[in-house]
Amino acid sequence: MLDDKKDDIFLSRWINGELSEKELNEFRSHPEYTHYKKIITGVDALHPKQYDIEKELADLKSKRNFKKSSSTIKLWPFVAAAASIVIIFGLFLFTPDISYHTNYGETLTVTLPDGSEMTLNAKSTASFDESNWDTQRNITLEGEAFFKVQKGSKFTVTTANGEVSVLGTQFSVHSQKSLFQVHCFEGKVSVASHKEHTILSAGIAFRRLDKNSEKWKFSTSIPSWLTNTSSFKNIPIQYVFAELEEQYNIIIVDDNVKLNKHTFTGTFPNNNLQVALRTVCNTLGIEYTISQDRKTVVLKK
Amino acid sequence: MDEKDSTCNEKVFDHFFRSHAKLLRNYLYYKFGNLDQAEDIVQDAFIKLWKNCSKVHLDKAKSYVYTVATNLGISRARHEKVKFNYKDYILHRNTGITNESPEFIALEKEYMQKLKQAIAELPERQREVFLLSRIDKKTYKEIAEISNVSVKAIEKLMHKALATLRKTIGNI
Numbered sequence: 370m371l372d373d374k375k376d377d378i379f380l381s382r383w384i385n386g387e388l389s390e391k392e393l394n395e396f397r398s399h400p401e402y403t404h405y406k407k408i409i410t411g412v413d414a415l416h417p418k419q420y421d422i423e424k425e426l427a428d429l430k431s432k433r434n435f436k437k438s439s440s441t442i443k444l445w446p447f448v449a450a451a452a453s454i455v456i457i458f459g460l461f462l463f464t465p466d467i468s469y470h471t472n473y474g475e476t477l478t479v480t481l482p483d484g485s486e487m488t489l490n491a492k493s494t495a496s497f498d499e500s501n502w503d504t505q506r507n508i509t510l511e512g513e514a515f516f517k518v519q520k521g522s523k524f525t526v527t528t529a530n531g532e533v534s535v536l537g538t539q540f541s542v543h544s545q546k547s548l549f550q551v552h553c554f555e556g557k558v559s560v561a562s563h564k565e566h567t568i569l570s571a572g573i574a575f576r577r578l579d580k581n582s583e584k585w586k587f588s589t590s591i592p593s594w595l596t597n598t599s600s601f602k603n604i605p606i607q608y609v610f611a612e613l614e615e616q617y618n619i620i621i622v623d624d625n626v627k628l629n630k631h632t633f634t635g636t637f638p639n640n641n642l643q644v645a646l647r648t649v650c651n652t653l654g655i656e657y658t659i660s661q662d663r664k665t666v667v668l669k670k
Numbered sequence: 671m672d673e674k675d676s677t678c679n680e681k682v683f684d685h686f687f688r689s690h691a692k693l694l695r696n697y698l699y700y701k702f703g704n705l706d707q708a709e710d711i712v713q714d715a716f717i718k719l720w721k722n723c724s725k726v727h728l729d730k731a732k733s734y735v736y737t738v739a740t741n742l743g744i745s746r747a748r749h750e751k752v753k754f755n756y757k758d759y760i761l762h763r764n765t766g767i768t769n770e771s772p773e774f775i776a777l778e779k780e781y782m783q784k785l786k787q788a789i790a791e792l793p794e795r796q797r798e799v800f801l802l803s804r805i806d807k808k809t810y811k812e813i814a815e816i817s818n819v820s821v822k823a824i825e826k827l828m829h830k831a832l833a834t835l836r837k838t839i840g841n842i
Contacts, residue, residue: 377826377830378829381826381829382825401836404836404841408836409804411785412785412789413804415782416805417696417699417705417761418760420691420692420696420709422691422692425691425712426688429713429717432713433717433720
C-alpha cells in the first residue's frame with residue numbers, strides 16, 4: 370500500500386475510490402491517513418475565481434468582428450481594380466443611414482440592432498448606420514432621447530453640442546439650440562462638450578447652456594417625459610416655451626414680453642395644453658390668450 | 671458538411687464555447703499559473719477556431735482549441751517566466767460552519783494558506799492533473815484526453831501530486 374514503493378498509484382486509487390475494503394481499512398489506521406485526508410478536504414474547498422461565460426462570449430464576438438473588419442481593409446488594393454464595377458453597383462447597394470423622426474407631441478421607442486432601446490421625445494431626429502452597428506454603435510441625435518444600452522462596445526450619441534459615450538447604462542440626452550443636457554440614470558456615461566470632458570454616475574445630470582456648464586443630483590429613475598410630463602430645472606424660459614411648442618404643435622408669440630431674464634423650475638403635463646400653459650405662465654406671472662384654432666398662444670405682460 | 675456540426679454555424683460555435691471555455695481556462699490557469707493570461711488565451715484560441723471553422727469540424731474542435739491554446743501558453747510563458755499565482759485567484763469556499771472556535775478557524779486559515787502555497791509549488795504537470803481532478807471534478811479518462819497522455823500516466827501524476835503536497839505541507 371502507501372509504503373510499498375512499487376504501488377506508485379496508491380493515493381490516486383484512494384481518492385478515486387478504487388481501493389479494496391481491506392486496503393482502505395489498513396490505510397485508515399495508518400498515521401499518514403489524517404494528513405492526506407486533510408489535504409483532500411482542503412483542496413475540495415478551493416475554487417478558482419468566477420468565470421462569466423456570457424461576458425467572455427460577448428467579448429469574443431466583438432473581437433471577432435473587429436478582426437474581420439481589419440482584414441477587409443487589407444483587401445483594398447484588389448477592390449480598387451474593380452472600382453468601376455463597384456461604382457455602378459454602389460448606386461444600387463448604397464444604403465443610407467436609418468433615421469427616425471418624431472413630430473409634435475409624439476414619442477417613439479426603437480429597438481436598435483443589438484437590443485439597446487432608444488426612446489425619442491417630441492420633435493426629435495435620430496439616425497445611425499446599421500451596417501456598421503456591430504463595430505460602431507453611433508447615434509446622431511437632434512432633439513431629446515432616452516437610451517437603455519446593452520453591454521458591449523462603446524455606445525456614442527453625437528449631437529451638434531457634444532458627444533456622450535457609454536458602455537452599458539441608461540441615460541437621456543437633450544440637445545436643442547445651444548442647450549445640452551444629459552441625465553445618467555444607471556451606470557456611468559462620459560460627456561464631451563466644447564472641450565469639456567466629464568463623467569457622470571447614476572443620479573447626476575450635466576448641462577451646458579451657451580458657455581456655462583453645471584452638474585446636479587436628481588432622484589428620478591426615468592425621464593419625466595416618458596410619463597407624459599416635461600420637467601425643468603432652472604432653465605431659461607425660451608427653452609420651456611420651445612418645449613411647449615414641440616409637445617403641443619403650437620406657436621407661442623411673445624409679443625412685447627421680455628422673457629430673457631426669466632428662468633423656470635417645474636413640470637408641465639404633455640397631454641393637456643390648458644393645464645400646461647397655466648402652470649408655466651402662472652409661475653412666471655405672465656398672461657396669455659389662445660387663438661380659436663388652438664394653434665397660437667400670445668403672451669402678455 | 672452538415673450545417674449543425676459546422677463550427678461556422680454561429681449557434682454551434684456559441685454552444686461549443688459555452689460547454690468548453692471554462693474548463694479550458696482553468697486548465698490553462700493550472701498549467702501556466704496566470705488567470706488573466708489564461709482568459710486571453712481562451713479568447714485567442716476560439717477566435718482562431720472561428721477563422722478556421724471551415725477546416726475544423728466540430729468533432730475535432732475540442733482538441734484543436736486545446737492544442738492552439740497550449741501552444742499559445744507555452745510561447746507566452748517562454749517570454750515571461752510566471753510562477754503559479756494563487757493569491758487573487760484561488761478562493762476558499764465558505765464552508766458555512768460557524769460554530770468553530772476562533773483558534774480552530776485561525777488554524778484552518780493558516781492551513782489553507784499553506785496548502786495553496788504548496789499547490790503553487792507543485793510541478794506544472796502534477797498541479798494541472800491534480801486540480802482538474804479535484805476542482806473541476808474531471809475523471810482520469812477526461813484528463814488523459816485533455817493532456818494527451820494515458821490514464822496510467824494521470825494516475826501516477828495524481829499519486830505524485832498528493833505525495834508532494836504532503837511533503838511540502840509537513841505536520842501542521
